[in-house]
Amino acid sequence: MNLFVIAGFLGSGKTTLLLSIAKAVSAAGKKMVVIENEIGDISVDDVMLEGEGLEVREIASGCICCSLRSDLINTLLEIERDYNPDIVILEPSGVASPKQVMSALVGYGGKIEHKHVAVIVDAKRYQKIMHADIPIVKDGINSADILVINKCDLVNNDELEMIEQGLKKIRPEIKTLQVSTHANINVDKLINTFLAVPDNGKSKDKVYFDLNKGKGTAPIAYAHGFDIPVNDDFNGKVFAEEISAVLKEISLELEQTGCKLIGHIKAIAKCSSGGYMMFSVTSAGQCPDIKGRLPRKPENLKIALNVIVYGINKNIVEQIVIKCLNNGGINNG
Ligand SMILES: Nc1nc2c(ncn2[C@@H]2O[C@H](COP(=O)(O)OP(=O)(O)OP(=O)(O)O)[C@@H](O)[C@H]2O)c(=O)[nH]1
Ligand SMILES: [Mg+2]
Structure with missing residues (x-):
């Protein structure tokens, strides 16, 4: 079983991208399950994905990176036992720390051959979100295997360059990919990257995210x-x-x-x-x-x-x- 995490701040375009990827993965004949973890008491994304004919597992309201760790593990074990899919795509809530999500999987008793974290960056709201200084945003950038700069259709080349430079200041070595799901730019490259990148062992990292840091910005x-x-x-x-x-x-x-x-x-x-x-x-x-x-x-x-x-x-x-x-x-x- 391969686990692909599509993380990123609220509204950055995770579900939209996930839907494109999921359709391509299914069309390629792979068996796939999607796990959704949405903030709030009512889920919207899983209703939409089911409306698109996908098989979706929802993890109850709450955040899988802290309070619902066991729910995530149990859901994955169940999926592995009952479906044994080639690919599981997990969309953590837009306020989850990807680092903590991956850390939550340390000690997972099942078999995950390959884990890969794509963090979606909203090009249109890049400045606004960075200025809001929300800890999980930087944490996401720091724990990504690839940074996907999404909504490229809404910004010009200068803005894209500024975003690339800003991200490289935080992660000089990181691979970035400029994408527009709406304009179908580079979505195919992302799908290939998803299927090709080897596990870099990041999930074995210890948790060092400080929960208290987020207090003022919940x-x-x-x-x-x-x-x-x-x-x-x-x-x-x-x-x-x-x-x-x-x-x-x-x-x-x-x-x-x-x-x-x-x-x-x-x-x-x-x-x-x-x-x-x-x-x-x-x-x-x-x-x-x-x-x-x-x-x-x-x-x-x-x-x-x-x-x-x-x-x-x-x-x-x-x-x-x-x-x-x-x-x-x-x-x-
Ligand atoms: N212009 C443009 N809009 C996009 C693109 N991708 C997503 N959007 C829009 O961005 C908004 C948020 O998209 P979602 O896919 O729901 O974002 P999300 O990250 O799953 O949101 P949460 O699950 O609430 O955190 C929607 O209005 C999408 O139509 C894109 O490439 N270009
Ligand atoms: Mg979503």
Whole structure:
């Protein structure tokens, strides 16, 4: 069994990239399982990946790098016993320390031939995220086997050069790869790198990450799940516009109320008979990226909304979410 970890800060593009890689790996005839560990009480990513036909194991809300170490080990043992896949792809939550995730596997009783950690760097938000000085971001850069500079389609060459230089200051020897999942730039190279890089033994490192370091910069995760009544005159386009307007409003209000950094605001609408629509916002005032499709006349719609932000009180996040949903005319039960 080979373990590939796709780590990186909130909203850097892990799941989007994972989906492209997973499809290619499956198409190459390899047996593969995806493990998702998402921050927040409601998962969004696994709903989306399952909607794309993938087999996903979810590890309950909480972070696999600290409190859920045994869950990770047990899940892997179970997967090895029941499926024995060629490849396991693990997406730790965007606030997990990749170093701790790998350290959590020390003493794993099963057989992992090859481990490889790709850390995704968000090119568009590079400066903002680095300035926020969140310990796990630097920790991620330090523990990567490869740094994937994603969202290249959103920045120019000068910005890319500046990011490369910034990363090389921290890890002079590190391999970097400039990627755009949306524009399909270098995703194939990443897939090849994934399959080719040998285990460098990093997982045998001792844990030295200081948990207390992150105290001042802990994220707030607020989750909200509800059903939406669907009428005969349901219109998917109007629905998408309404949800988009609400999410944009939430991001703006959060910023105006002093939120230090938007990690990821994401929502998924799912219909029980199949089909989903996912919305994602990673900066204030951004029109959400939308992925997926709903049936023309869904018989029901379940919404899961996850807001992960820094530097703001959870009650205020809740108030803002409820207010914006109400203002947007979204009946949130
Ligand atoms: N422009 C652009 N956007 C991208 C690219 N890759 C991902 N995104 C967008 O970035 C946002 C976050 O993507 P996700 O794949 O959900 O990020 P993630 O790292 O899995 O997020 P979390 O699991 O919440 O930490 C989405 O709106 C994606 O559409 C890219 O190459 N270019
Ligand atoms: Mg994700």
